[in-house]
Amino acid sequence: MNQYGTAAYYTLGCKLNFSETSTIAQSLTNSGYAKVEFDSGADVYVINTCSVTESANKKCRNIVRKALNYNPEAFVVVIGCYAQLKPQEIANIQGVDLVLGANEKFKVGDYLNDLHKRQDTQILSNEIKETKEFVPGFSTTDRTRSFLKIQDGCNYFCSFCTIPLARGRGRNASIEDTIAKAKELAKTDVKEIVLTGVNIGDFGYGTDENFFALIQELDKLEDVERFRISSIEPNLLSNEIIEFVSQSKRFAPHFHIPLQSGSDVLLKSMRRRYASSLYISRVEKIKELMPDACIGVDVIVGYPGETDEEFMKTYNFLNELPVSYLHVFTYSERDNTTALRMEGVVPKDVRKARSNMLRILSEKKKRAFYEANVSLEEKVVFEGSEDNGLMFGFTNNYVKVKTVFNPLMVNQSAKVKMTELDKDGTMKIEFVEEKLETVTRING
Numbered sequence: 001m002n003q004y005g006t007a008a009y010y011t012l013g014c015k016l017n018f019s020e021t022s023t024i025a026q027s028l029t030n031s032g033y034a035k036v037e038f039d040s041g042a043d044v045y046v047i048n049t050c051s052v053t054e055s056a057n058k059k060c061r062n063i064v065r066k067a068l069n070y071n072p073e074a075f076v077v078v079i080g081c082y083a084q085l086k087p088q089e090i091a092n093i094q095g096v097d098l099v100l101g102a103n104e105k106f107k108v109g110d111y112l113n114d115l116h117k118r119q120d121t122q123i124l125s126n127e128i129k130e131t132k133e134f135v136p137g138f139s140t141t142d143r144t145r146s147f148l149k150i151q152d153g154c155n156y157f158c159s160f161c162t163i164p165l166a167r168g169r170g171r172n173a174s175i176e177d178t179i180a181k182a183k184e185l186a187k188t189d190v191k192e193i194v195l196t197g198v199n200i201g202d203f204g205y206g207t208d209e210n211f212f213a214l215i216q217e218l219d220k221l222e223d224v225e226r227f228r229i230s231s232i233e234p235n236l237l238s239n240e241i242i243e244f245v246s247q248s249k250r251f252a253p254h255f256h257i258p259l260q261s262g263s264d265v266l267l268k269s270m271r272r273r274y275a276s277s278l279y280i281s282r283v284e285k286i287k288e289l290m291p292d293a294c295i296g297v298d299v300i301v302g303y304p305g306e307t308d309e310e311f312m313k314t315y316n317f318l319n320e321l322p323v324s325y326l327h328v329f330t331y332s333e334r335d336n337t338t339a340l341r342m343e344g345v346v347p348k349d350v351r352k353a354r355s356n357m358l359r360i361l362s363e364k365k366k367r368a369f370y371e372a373n374v375s376l377e378e379k380v381v382f383e384g385s386e387d388n389g390l391m392f393g394f395t396n397n398y399v400k401v402k403t404v405f406n407p408l409m410v411n412q413s414a415k416v417k418m419t420e421l422d423k424d425g426t427m428k429i430e431f432v433e434e435k436l437e438t439v440t441r442i443n444g
Contacts, residue, residue: 004032005043005115010063013050015139015196015230017080019149021048023137024079024108031109041071043115046108049080049090051166052329056082061093068095075115079105081166084125085335091121101125102167106135131168136181138193144383144411146190147230150178150214151197155205156233158260159271159338160303160331163198170198170205175214179221186223189411191381192252194228201236212241219250225413226381226396231256231298234282235274242282246289253293254398255286256327260300262317263310269342270303276317287322292376294369294398295323301358302331302351304342311354319361324369324398326362330355370421373399377417377432384410392426401427 007028011021024046029035036042045067049060060082067074077098078090084101091099097118098111104124111124131153139147151172154164172178185193195215197203203211211232218227227250234257245251257279261267264275286293299314306314318326330351333340378395382403385392391405401416403409416429 004112005034006036006040007033007044007046008036008038008040008042008067009046009048010038010067011048012056012059012063013048013052013080015147015194016149016152016198017048017050018139018141019137019147019196020105020135021046022139022141023135023149024048024106026137026140027106028109028112033109033112038067039070042067042074043071044075044077044112046077046079048105049078049082051081051085051162051334057086057089057093060090064093064095073117075112075117077108077111079108081163084128084166085162087123087125091123096121099123099125101131102128103131103133106133128165128168132171134171134173136173136177138181138185140188142383143189144381145192145194146185146188147194147196148182148185149197150195151200151203154199155202156199156273157271159269159342160300160334162334162337165336167198170202172197172203172205174207175204175209175217178214179217182218182221182224186221191411191413192226192228193224194230196230199233199236200230201232211236212238212244215241215244215248215251219244219248221250224250226250226252228252228254228398229256231258233258233273234279237282239285242285242289252396252398253286253290254296254396255293256296256298257282258298259318260298261303261306261310262299262314263306266303266306266310266314269305270300271338280321283321283323290397292373292397294325296325296327296398297321297323298327298329299358300329300331301354302346302348304331304339304346305344306331306346306354307344315357315361318358318365323365325366326358328355328358328362367421367425370399370425370427373397373418373427374421375418377415379413380416380429381413382409382411399427400425401429403429403431 009021011017047063076096079100083099087099103126137149153168153170155170201211380393380395382393386405390402392402415432417432418427420428
C-alpha cells in the first residue's frame with residue numbers, strides 16, 4: 001500500500017479537462033498517492049468539473065454521491081470551471097470536503113494534510129484575474145491518443161460564454177517548452193497527439209511567437225506519427241495554417257471550426273470576431289487544397305434574438321457548406337454574461353426543436369462525408385478496445401473504421417481502403433499495406 005493512500009479521478013467536460021486531470025493525477029502519484037479505479041473505494045476523490053452545460057450542478061452532485069457510495073469516508077475534492085465560477089454552490093453539496101479554484105487546483109496535494117471528512121467544506125479560490133500561471137500537461141488515459149495542452153484561458157469575451165471568468169486570460173508556455181513537452185509525450189506509445197486548449201489559435205498572444213510557428217516546429221518531431229488540431233477560431237485559422245496542413249506529413253486534414261451562427265446579426269450580438277463570409281472563405285480554402293478533409297462545426301441554437309428567420313439563415317448556411325458534422329449546443333442562460341440581459345428570449349421548446357433539426361442535418365452531413373470516402377485509401381491508427389470481436393480506428397481525415405479484432409494491430413497504423421459504409425455508421429475496410437507482416441487480412 002502506498003504511504004499516503006489511494007486517489008481516484010473523474011473528469012467532466014472538454015479535452016482540456018482530461019489533459020489537466022492527468023497532470024494532477026501524476027502530481028499526486030509523485031507525492032505518494034496510488035492511482036486507482038473510481039469504483040475501488042479510494043481514500044481521495046478528485047472531481048474535475050465543467051460549466052458549459054446547465055446541468056453542471058446535477059452532474060457534480062451525482063459523481064460525489066457515487067464516490068461516497070464506494071467509500072463513505074472518502075475525502076472529496078472538486079475542481080474545474082464550475083468550482084471557480086460557483087464554489088459555494090459546490091460547497092453546499094453534501095459530502096464535498098474541499099473546493100479548489102483555477103489558481104489552486106494544480107497544487108491539490110498541498111491541501112491533503114488531513115483526510116478526515118469535514119463538517120464544513122473548505123473553499124480555496126482566488127479571483128480569476130490572479131490566475132496567470134500556465135501549467136502544461138497531457139492526458140495519459142488512452143494509449144493511442146493524447147491531448148496535449150498548449151494554451152489556457154481566453155482573451156475573447158463572447159456574450160454567451162463564462163470561460164474567461166472560469167479560466168482567466170489567455171496564456172501559454174513558449175514554443176521551446178511546448179516542444180519539450182511534446183517530445184516527452186513522444187517517448188510513450190501514443191500515436192496521435194491532439195493539440196488542445198481554450199483558444200489554441202491565440203497561442204503566443206502578447207509575444208513574438210504564434211500558433212503557426214508552433215505547428216511548424218511540431219511537424220519536425222519524427223517520433224510523432226500524427227498531430228490533430230482541435231477547435232480553432234475561424235479568424236485565427238489563417239490561410240498559411242491551412243496551406244501548411246495541406247502539405248504536412250504529420251498534421252491531419254481535420255479542422256474543427258466554431259461557427260455558432262450563420263446569421264451575421266447574431267454573430268455581431270454574440271461578439272464573435274468574424275462574419276459568415278470569412279467562415280465560408282476558410283471552408284472553401286480547406287476544400288480547395290484538401291478535398292477529402294473533415295470539417296467539424298460548433299453551432300448554438302436558441303440564442304436571444306434568434307427569430308425563425310435568423311435560425312433558418314443558420315440552417316441554410318450549414319446545409320449549403322461542405323462540412324462533415326456539427327456539434328449542436330442548445331443555448332442556456334449563464335450568470336455574469338451579457339446574453340443573460342438580452343431581449344428576445346427563445347422559448348425552451350423552440351430551442352429543443354431547432355437543436356433536433358440541426359442534429360438531423362449533422363447526421364446527413366456525416367453520412368454524405370463518409371460515403372464520399374468510399375473507395376479512398378487512408379492511413380488508420382487502430383485503438384485497443386474490442387467490441388463483439390471488432391476493433392476500431394480513425395483515418396487521418398477522421399473517418400471511423402472497423403475490422404476484425406487483432407491484438408497485434410492494437411495501437412498500430414496501417415493503410416486501408418474504405419469499402420462500404422455499414423448501417424451502424426462506421427466504415428468497412430480492406431488492408432492495402434500493413435506495418436506488421438503477421439496481421440491477418442480480414443475485412444471487418
